[in-house]
Amino acid sequence: VRAAAGAAVPRARSVPGPHPRAPLRRPALPRAGPGTRSPGPAPGAGAAAGPAAAPGGKERGGKKCVDRFSPEYRQRRERNNIAVRKSRDKAKRRNQEMQQKLLELSAENEKLHKKIEQLTRDLTSLRHFFKQLPSASFLQPAAGTDCR
Template sequence: APGAQRVPAPGACPSPSPAAPAAPGADSRPSGARSAGLAGAPRHVTGTGPWNRPEYRQRRERNNSAVRKSRDKAKKRNQEMQQKLVELSSENEKLHKKIEQLTRDLSSLRQFFKQLPSSSFLQAGTASSGIDCR
């Protein structure tokens, strides 16, 4: 009929463009759909997909075991490093205290020798050893 509106076939018209274009790589699905994988797809698919093949399951189990082993190894290594850090920190503190004590001892000895008359040191050395240091 002349004057009647024509209705386009479903899917023939492009969907309206969003007001602001999405960033490249941005996912326009709701966050729940993103986290669930594909929107509307069931989480546990039964059938003859590649994930149901014995070879795939064996590979996944081996991979899971390797990942677990690697994580355990990393955790053990981290614990050992933490223990080593504690031990070395303790040793470092002891060494610093020893340096402080030796520095004090050295200072005391320097003061002691400064107070002695220079000739008395030589006389004491020659008298006790019988060696002439002149």
């Protein structure tokens, strides 16, 4: 593109970006460690004068302080351990069922391949047999028979 005075106008160059199918990554945010404040609204700037809570009553962001010896914590851990065991057992069962199904389908596949081979041999022998017959003897229907 040229300007009215004849001077060349530099074109905008495209900057190579990530691959079109590459997952977009969000920049990592610095984590607030113990004793540090995370950036947020100034004290007294929010509508509520407490920690910002996400929907569902859980704190947003970092982990909350948990007493590992409290009965509630032990109960939650026990329930989680049971759920994990149940999930792993279910995955094992599903895997075993898939292995069994694989064996069954492989056996059936092998059986079908053998049947194909047998039928191919039968077809070949029948073709050979019909070639040996006199040319029109098997094409004309017998008297009194209906071929429909």
